[in-house]
Every structure is written in C-alpha cells, then in structure tokens.
Amino acid sequence: MTDKTFVFGHTNPDTDSIASAISMANLQTQIGENAQGYRLGNLNQETKYALDTFNVEEPELLSKLDENSKVIMVDNNEFSQSVSGIENAHLQMVVDHHRLNLSTIEPVYCIAEPVGCTSTIMYKLYKQEDVTITPKMAGIMLSAIISDTLMFQSPTCTPQDRITAEKLSKIAGIDLYNYGYKLLEAGTNVSDYTADEIINIDSKDFMYNKLKISISQINSSNIDEVFKRKAELETAIQKKIEKENIDLFIFLVTDILEADSKVIVLGNRVDIFERAFNIKLISNTTLLKGVVSRKKQVLPALIESINQKIQF
Numbered sequence: 001m002t003d004k005t006f007v008f009g010h011t012n013p014d015t016d017s018i019a020s021a022i023s024m025a026n027l028q029t030q031i032g033e034n035a036q037g038y039r040l041g042n043l044n045q046e047t048k049y050a051l052d053t054f055n056v057e058e059p060e061l062l063s064k065l066d067e068n069s070k071v072i073m074v075d076n077n078e079f080s081q082s083v084s085g086i087e088n089a090h091l092q093m094v095v096d097h098h099r100l101n102l103s104t105i106e107p108v109y110c111i112a113e114p115v116g117c118t119s120t121i122m123y124k125l126y127k128q129e130d131v132t133i134t135p136k137m138a139g140i141m142l143s144a145i146i147s148d149t150l151m152f153q154s155p156t157c158t159p160q161d162r163i164t165a166e167k168l169s170k171i172a173g174i175d176l177y178n179y180g181y182k183l184l185e186a187g188t189n190v191s192d193y194t195a196d197e198i199i200n201i202d203s204k205d206f207m208y209n210k211l212k213i214s215i216s217q218i219n220s221s222n223i224d225e226v227f228k229r230k231a232e233l234e235t236a237i238q239k240k241i242e243k244e245n246i247d248l249f250i251f252l253v254t255d256i257l258e259a260d261s262k263v264i265v266l267g268n269r270v271d272i273f274e275r276a277f278n279i280k281l282i283s284n285t286t287l288l289k290g291v292v293s294r295k296k297q298v299l300p301a302l303i304e305s306i307n308q309k310i311q312f
C-alpha cells in the first residue's frame with residue numbers, strides 16, 4: 001500500500017466541501033488507492049443534517065499537513081482557503097468548480113468545470129471509473145448539489161446539476177424537493193451561534209491586486225430575524241477587519257426562498273462594492289435582488305470594479 005492521500009475541500013467547509021472529500025476518498029479507495037477524506041474546520045448545521053440523514057460519519061479534522069503529503073483538493077484550488085502546509089504538499093489532483101487560482105511545481109491532474117457543484121463532477125468520475133454509487137454516497141452528493149445551487153435557483157446551476165441531482169435522489173431513495181428544503185432550512189438556524197461564529201460559518205478570503213477581500217455568506221428563511229442582530233454582527237466584522245487587515249468585508253444573508261441577498265459591507269474599501277453594484281450603501285447595508293452566488297455574481301463584479309478603477 002502506498003502512503004495515504006489526503007482529500008479535502010476548503011476551510012469553513014460547506015456541504016459540497018465535505019461531500020466531495022468523502023466521495024472522492026471513497027472513489028479512490030474503490031479503485032485501490034489509499035485515500036482519506038478530511039474536513040478543514042467545523043461542520044455547519046446543514047452539513048450535519050445531511051450526514052445524519054444518510055448515516056455518514058463526520059470526517060476527521062485536518063489542521064496541518066506534513067511536508068510532501070499527497071493531496072487531492074476538491075471544491076477549492078486556492079491555497080488561501082486551504083490547510084496550513086498546502087504549499088509544500090504533493091498535489092495529485094484538483095476537482096473543482098471555482099475560478100482557477102492555482103500554480104503548481106509539478107504537473108497536476110486538474111478537472112475544473114463551470115458547473116454548480118463539485119459533486120456533479122464527482123458523479124461523472126464515478127461513471128468514468130465504473131464504480132457503483134451507494135445510496136449513502138448518493139445522499140450526500142445530492143445534498144451538496146442542493147446546497148451549492150440553492151435548490152437549482154443559483155445562476156451557477158447548470159442542466160447537468162439538475163439531471164445529476166435527480167439521478168442521485170433515485171439512488172438515495174428520497175424525494176428530492178421534500179428533502180432539499182429540509183436540508184436548506186437546517187442550515188438557516190443560527191440562533192445558537194455568536195455573531196463572531198455567524199460571520200465565519202462560510203467565509204472566504206480573496207487576494208486581488210494586494211487587496212484582501214472577505215466574502216461571508218449564510219442562508220436564511222427569515223432575513224429580518226438575522227438583521228435584528230445587525231449591530232452585533234457589525235462589531236464582530238469590524239473586529240475581524242482590524243485583526244486580519246481586511247480591506248473589504250461583505251456579509252451576505254441569502255434568502256433561500258426569494259433568492260435575494262441582503263448585505264452588510266464594511267472596511268476602508270466599500271467604494272469597490274458600491275461601484276460593483278452601482279448602489280449607495282445605507283447604514284452599511286443594501287438588498288441585492290437576484291444575487292445569491294459569491295463565485296459568479298459577487299466576486300466577478302468586485303474584480304471588475306477594481307480593474308475599472310485601475311484604468312482611470
């Protein structure tokens with residue numbers, strides 16, 4: 001047996017990050033490799049609900065990689081959103097659906113597709129390797145697609161994601177929509193979280209043009225309920241900005257039924273955000289109609305806004 005390959009997604013893991021780490025490790029194991037799936041942080045309520053429903057064990061926490069470890073990255077290819085030590089790892093493979101921001105020393109097997117979910121790509125890899133998808137595995141892969149596409153409402157969703165989700169729901173033996181809304185709803189309960197925890201549930205950092213931008217997102221079925229804690233959330237965001245030298249912090253509260261997002265935006269470069277969406281923030285906030293995707297709607301608009309400014 002060769003030494004173990006570590007399989008993991010991004011920090012502040014979401015359901016896809018966990019599901020694709022588990023399903024990739026399982027696929028590798030099925031084809032005779034020694035691989036294990038890990039999590040790079042605490043699981044959110046939605047992911048816990050998915051694992052509980054399909055009786056899948058929570059992956060072990062990985063907080064640091066030893067030098068020369070063999071690695072497969074799923075649902076992420078940015079080192080800034082990965083584990084400490086990733087720079088010195090032997091990257092074997094990347095399977096992802098985000099923008100590419102990767103530079104490697106060795107050749108790497110890289111599958112990047114602009115679909116709504118890494119688990120949609122994983123489904124195709126199972127077919128390619130002729131490995132059976134068990135009901136358990138189908139259940140968590142399906143959960144990831146529902147989560148990432150916000151039940152097919154996100155502009156990141158493609159027909160492939162929808163078709164794959166339907167196939168997976170049959171294998172898992174569950175009603176797609178009935179389960180899907182329960183899953184999304186499970187992720188919206190943040191009443192037990194502190195403000196600091198809330199802003200870190202699903203936060204991602206991006207470096208662009210020497211600017212540090214953090215985009216954090218939670219789902220909600222009652223935005224007003226979350227905004228009752230606005231003052232507290234702003235204090236937590238302000239603290240994080242100062243501690244981590246963040247230029248722009250965007251906190252999105254995404255309405256899972258309306259598919260809109262209300263935001264809190266702070267930092268010394270809120271001008272980038274205002275230009276990107278052609279709005280003026282009032283008390284650090286605004287409603288973004290139809291905006292639900294960080295990777296496809298928020299981040300590209302910010303990058304464009306930064307680039308515009310550079311040209312002038």
Ligand code: MG
Pocket residue numbers: 010014016017075
């Ligand atoms: Mg993810």
Ligand code: MG
Pocket residue numbers: 016017075097116117118148
């Ligand atoms: Mg994903």
Ligand code: MG
Pocket residue numbers: 014148
């Ligand atoms: Mg996400």
